[in-house]
Amino acid sequence: MVLTLMRVRLFPYLGDRMAGITPLFDNLWNEYIIWSFLVGGFTFIWLYHHSLWYKSEEGEDWDNKDGIEVGVFPKHYDNFTLEIAWTVLPFFLIVYLALISWGPLDAIWSSAEADGGYGAECAPGEMSNMTWSEAEGRYVADCYHVIYIEAYQWGWNFDCLEVAVPDLCEVGTAVIDGTPAASLTLKQGEVYLAAMGSADVTHAPWFVSWGVKEDVLYAPGTMDLNGDGLSDNMVLTENGEYALSGPIGELGLTTVWLPADNVENFLLLCTEYCGDNHAYMLAQINVNA
Numbered sequence: 001m002v003l004t005l006m007r008v009r010l011f012p013y014l015g016d017r018m019a020g021i022t023p024l025f026d027n028l029w030n031e032y033i034i035w036s037f038l039v040g041g042f043t044f045i046w047l048y049h050h051s052l053w054y055k056s057e058e059g060e061d062w063d064n065k066d067g068i069e070v071g072v073f074p075k076h077y078d079n080f081t082l083e084i085a086w087t088v089l090p091f092f093l094i095v096y097l098a099l100i101s102w103g104p105l106d107a108i109w110s111s112a113e114a115d116g117g118y119g120a121e122c123a124p125g126e127m128s129n130m131t132w133s134e135a136e137g138r139y140v141a142d143c144y145h146v147i148y149i150e151a152y153q154w155g156w157n158f159d160c161l162e163v164a165v166p167d168l169c170e171v172g173t174a175v176i177d178g179t180p181a182a183s184l185t186l187k188q189g190e191v192y193l194a195a196m197g198s199a200d201v202t203h204a205p206w207f208v209s210w211g212v213k214e215d216v217l218y219a220p221g222t223m224d225l226n227g228d229g230l231s232d233n234m235v236l237t238e239n240g241e242y243a244l245s246g247p248i249g250e251l252g253l254t255t256v257w258l259p260a261d262n263v264e265n266f267l268l269l270c271t272e273y274c275g276d277n278h279a280y281m282l283a284q285i286n287v288n289a
């Protein structure tokens with residue numbers, strides 16, 4: 001409880017600095033840092049105190065109560081209470097840290113069921129109106145937009161699916177360090193659920209600024225077996241837009257929440273080693289106002 005208060009008081013600004021679902025992770029990070037300082041400080045003060053305190057001066061006649069002798073193992077002391085203490089106390093600390101780590105993990109995992117506090121899928125033209133909920137410690141929204149991301153060796157294809165308003169989602173190309181790459185432009189204050197499939201091996205997009213990563217697995221629907229010139233994961237609707245050809249789970253797609261909270265441009269990198277050009281498998285993400 002004290003630490004929770006410390007965390008809130010000492011690092012209130014850190015929570016807002018990073019984006020998306022990361023305030024949860026920022027708080028966790030801060031708490032880990034505090035514990036690292038406490039445990040590290042205690043250990044090193046103890047170590048240096050004992051190293052400096054329990055030493056004899058040069059030429060001093062010292063009382064060799066440990067019977068220290070070159071080549072002989074020093075006399076062994078045993079303090080059962082101390083041993084129990086330094087076994088049990090760190091054990092409680094580790095259990096406690098494991099428990100608080102559960103919260104953010106749960107926030108990620110719940111995304112697969114699309115129940116992350118962002119309501120239902122937006123109707124055509126409807127806006128997410130994403131806001132920060134102090135009570136829940138996370139972003140909440142009225143609704144979310146579904147987009148599609150296909151990974152391949154070695155690049156990314158984006159599709160805005162039925163998010164027809166160009167402001168809300170636009171796919172293009174960018175030149176990154178002289179190399180052409182795909183770009184995805186989203187709108188600030190909107191929440192997106194990306195359904196993702198790989199055309200070959202496992203990839204993992206890392207939305208660098210948002211601190212969000214998720215695996216993308218091979219999905220058979222990334223191929224064009226029905227010969228309509230499209231990845232089988234998508235169908236052409238009457239409005240001339242593409243839609244997913246089935247429920248996300250049935251297509252074998254993974255999902256990730258993308259809450260676009262700041263106006264910024266940043267890179268999307270692959271973080272699952274996927275072959276020779278893995279390091280150059282990037283894309284540009286733009287968030288416009």
Ligand SMILES: [Cu+2]
Nearest residue numbers: 203270274281
């Ligand atoms: Cu990759």
